[in-house]
Amino acid sequence: MQPFTTLDGLVVPLDRANVDTDAIIPKQFLKSIKRTGFGPNLFDEWRYLDQGQPGQDCSQRPLNPDFVLNHDRYQGAEVLLARRNFGCGSSREHAPWALADYGIRAVVAPSFGDIFYNNCLKNGLLPIALSEEAVQQLFEEVEANPGYRLQIDLPEQTVTTPSGEVLRFDIDDFRKHCLINGLDEIGLTLQHADEIRAYEQRRNQQAPWLFGNG
């Protein structure tokens, strides 16, 4: 996994609540058996005027000029500013894959869908939950200031605005540690292989039907 420590990134505001994972990456692109290449189809239904198909050359497609990702001032954005319950809906990890592939490294919103939040952390993408008021303020500042950037510091758990205002966010220690060091969680878990085996033995005594016995 790509480590995440600090980021100084341009912010793109997506002013909608309850953005679901179907909107982040529509189902026709889920047929891929790879983890990469989803970036051109991020927010496909909102971003293009035609209907996207897998394997298409997206550079030839008509862009929706009203969609924020297509505005000149937000090109190269690495921070997505969003509204409440971002990433609700399906478990598709293709959603964080698409965001990361597009170039987004952090998403700031008042709240996230649970599975999406987890999936982001497994892909070096940092979801940052701030209060509704803080997010509202950031929306206003982004819209008023072209070139608006946020400085994100994961070790310090802070977001700093261009005016120097510091906003703190929460993240649990284990996930933070994995993200900062780009750690492979499976490798970490396998360090406890003996404990997993001991659990299985114990459990098999109590509930043999769970292990296909009986």
Add this chain to the structure above:
Amino acid sequence: MAGKTLYDKLWDAHVVRHNDDGSTLLYIDRHLVHEVTSPQAFEGLRLAGRQPWRVSASLAVADHNVPTTDRSQGISDPVSRLQVETLDSNCRAYGITEFDMNDPRQGIVHVIGPEQGATLPGMTVVCGDSHTSTHGALGALAFGIGTSEVEHVLATQTLMQHKSKAMLVSVDGEIGPGVTAKDIVLAIIGEIGTAGGTGYAIEFGGDAIRALSVEGRMTVCNMAIEAGARCGMVAVDDKTIDYVKGRPFAPKADVWEQAVAAWRELKSDADAEFDRVVRLNAADIKPQVSWGTSPEMVAPVDGAVPNPFKESDPVRKSGMARALEYMGLEPETPITEIKIDRVFIGSCTNSRIEDLRAAASVIKGRKVAASVKQAMVVPGSGLVKRQAEEEGLDKVFLEAGFEWREPGCSMCLAMNADRLESGERCASTSNRNFEGRQGHGGRTHLVSPAMAAAAAIAGHFVDVRSF
């Protein structure tokens, strides 16, 4: 000390270790696998040179991409075909049991798990699919995971988890005639919102839930994720045990008795404390119809599309206005005046035998309205289909003008050929009315099977209670 909730009991029984930071390594009993969210996990396993920890814990099935028409020619879309073939070859390579596309037991992953007894009370059940919450209806701890977690479960049979808070949603009293499990869960989501359950594990209780069949409880738990909760669950009772008995993967003989004794404990203690309790009065619940692009946007069938101008919260107001524009609806239109183009009866929410019986009983001897372009029934599994055919339900549907299809996810998310055209309006028994969910520009209204059937006959929504 307060007693334990059902969630506490399920959680505690699966703790492999507690980590210093408060997270838990949780053991996973059953891993269900489908073609869309697994290829990258198998690839990761292969690249790291790892083997599955315990292959007998996994059961795989192709459901999202499969055609629901004649399958003898295989899958015509090459991209879908590759994904299904990739599942087949991964299962073969690792020795994982798979119901392939032509297996009579094939069906939607969340229908076949309980149907086979592969989901049992007291289990932890995961799948790379958010509607894994369905399996909680059997008194299991069941939740959806992403592909990295699929790989983690394959490699270690565990997951690193944080315990959620516990919520009780109690539906008290009795539901009226014509009101179903689907209406209950839509009403719950309408009440608490699509983020109301975020961070919680929901236990559904109360007389109205106890009165539901296990299949009805699956419909309710299926949509826990639509309320933002990763898992929903219902305590074990006689109905649960009767449901499980005799299923292919269920325990037999002496072990059966031992299992039943353990399962009897799977309920919240009388003095258990929940972090949040929500109560609904069952008698107040009417048949529900969603009008917007989020499952919380629902109204009773005798109600009307709301007016965004009457909403004070600005984020909610703009969401409503956008939803109405997408849905092509005017504020304050009575629900029963909304005309539909297509009808879809299927999905892991409502494609089990009772759902098909409920729909068939409404349409028996009637015809699909001429204005409806297509009405289709997609059974949840090959075994549901066979059962329905034995009961003659297929004839009822066909005579009324419905199509009778092969099992799969179908128009629930339109990854196969079954989809809405832009602007078309569908009465659907599925669980998500997101923009584009059933096809680019398609408009979904979530309803119960009986309500979908009645809408097919009338050509617009009608109150099934007086139909």
